[in-house]
Amino acid sequence: MIRRFLYVFVVFLLLLLMLFFLYLNNTRLVEPTVLQCYQTVKETLRKRGYSPNLMVISTKRHKWLNNLLVYFNGAASESLHLQGQAIDFIVYDVNRDGKSDGKDLDIVYKILDQEIIVNKGGLGIYKEKGGFFNKQMIHIDCRGFRARWE
Numbered sequence: 548m549i550r551r552f553l554y555v556f557v558v559f560l561l562l563l564l565m566l567f568f569l570y571l572n573n574t575r576l577v578e579p580t581v582l583q584c585y586q587t588v589k590e591t592l593r594k595r596g597y598s599p600n601l602m603v604i605s606t607k608r609h610k611w612l613n614n615l616l617v618y619f620n621g622a623a624s625e626s627l628h629l630q631g632q633a634i635d636f637i638v639y640d641v642n643r644d645g646k647s648d649g650k651d652l653d654i655v656y657k658i659l660d661q662e663i664i665v666n667k668g669g670l671g672i673y674k675e676k677g678g679f680f681n682k683q684m685i686h687i688d689c690r691g692f693r694a695r696w697e
Contacts, residue, residue, distance in 0.1 A: 576607035607631035633688035
């Protein structure tokens with residue numbers, strides 16, 4: 548009985564990992580415009596002496612997954628992720644102070660807001676109040692006009 552449970556658990560875990568690495572964080576599935584914004588923020592962080600310690604957690608989504616996120620996490624029902632026009636990523640310790648916190652998010656947000664995204668797209672920041680999957684997260688998209696939220 549325990550072996551069967553472990554087997555099912557391992558298979559389930561492998562499927563989740565495959566879903567994550569082959570689909571959810573696959574930057575090849577997003578539009579080049581939004582991918583360029585993500586790559587530019589990483590390059591800018593490096594040039595300024597910060598660590599580009601970011602991890603993509605969501606790119607293009609299937610409708611069924613987006614519906615789950617709408618229900619459980621408050622995602623937008625007509626999310627730009629459905630068309631591959633958005634990226635969500637976690638911000639880790641970019642300022643090298645040994646902590647992943649709001650200071651790191653503020654650094655990345657400021658660069659994106661003032662230098663990269665500006666008025667060309669959406670930028671959302673999810674700090675401590677976020678759920679398990681969106682703490683320390685930033686959303687960027689290429690909607691063609693300025694949109695901001697926290």
